Amino acid sequence: MKLPVAMEDSQITPGAAPVSLGGLLAVLVFGAVCLGFHWLGKDGWVPLLDSANLALHEAGHPLVGMFSARATVYGGTLFQLVFPLAAAWHFRRADNAVGMAAALLWLGENLFNIARYMADARVQELPLVGSGDHDWTEIFGRWGVLHLDGRIASLTRGCGFLLMVGVVLWLYRRWRADSRSRFAGATKKSRLATGTADTPPATTDRHDRSPSRDMPRITDDGNGFRAGPGHRSGRRD
Numbered sequence: 001m002k003l004p005v006a007m008e009d010s011q012i013t014p015g016a017a018p019v020s021l022g023g024l025l026a027v028l029v030f031g032a033v034c035l036g037f038h039w040l041g042k043d044g045w046v047p048l049l050d051s052a053n054l055a056l057h058e059a060g061h062p063l064v065g066m067f068s069a070r071a072t073v074y075g076g077t078l079f080q081l082v083f084p085l086a087a088a089w090h091f092r093r094a095d096n097a098v099g100m101a102a103a104l105l106w107l108g109e110n111l112f113n114i115a116r117y118m119a120d121a122r123v124q125e126l127p128l129v130g131s132g133d134h135d136w137t138e139i140f141g142r143w144g145v146l147h148l149d150g151r152i153a154s155l156t157r158g159c160g161f162l163l164m165v166g167v168v169l170w171l172y173r174r175w176r177a178d179s180r181s182r183f184a185g186a187t188k189k190s191r192l193a194t195g196t197a198d199t200p201p202a203t204t205d206r207h208d209r210s211p212s213r214d215m216p217r218i219t220d221d222g223n224g225f226r227a228g229p230g231h232r233s234g235r236r237d
Contacts, residue, residue: 016095018182019175023098027171030102031164034109044116046109053113056083058129073138077117080110101171104163111160119153121146 037046057076064075084107091099120126121136128134140146 017097018178019097019171021175024171024175027098027101027105028168031105031108031168034105034112035161035164038109038112038116044112046113049106049109050113053080053110054129056080061132073133073135076135077114080114081107084110097171097174101167104167108160108164108167111156111163115153115157115160118156119150121149 034046034049038044056079060075060077060079061072062075064078065072084103088100088103088107091097091103117126118136118140121134121140124134124137136149137146140149140152145152
């Protein structure tokens, strides 16, 4: 996938929003808070965010069911994945790396949320909204993998973790690249303003010879002055 940054001649792509340190830290904190609630919290529930995810999940069932009754059970999970991906695509088109990273972290957090629901397929301890059936009990039952609910949940959780870590690392590299570009641009402007712009070093032709090499060497041998090698003296013995 083409990332929304192109570094050519130390310049940021025109129209791309550079990544600021504040934006990088905000994304880092957002990811850390999500992971903290899932790993350290008793219920693995991120306040506000997971409430929004639940609303999307519940809206997905009837909307998908309008097209296929059999696909209704997939609608909840589908909406939990589609909306973060749509947000990431929007920010990708706008060349907003921070927004894209935040949307992908949201997607990764949704994978944690979905994994929690998957792991409950057999035990069914989680409180359900309404009186409907458990989505993943139905889905895994159709696929014949209900006995693997824990393993599939762990795999989904691992994918969410790798996605979130990868997004943060990618944004950090983007921030470093943008920082170097800004520094290089500022340095170039400063040199131009002070008249100390870089100039190509002078080159010396290796075939050039110093005039001193072509001049005869004059010595005194006691009988008069005599020219050096390669030149004939004007005096005869």
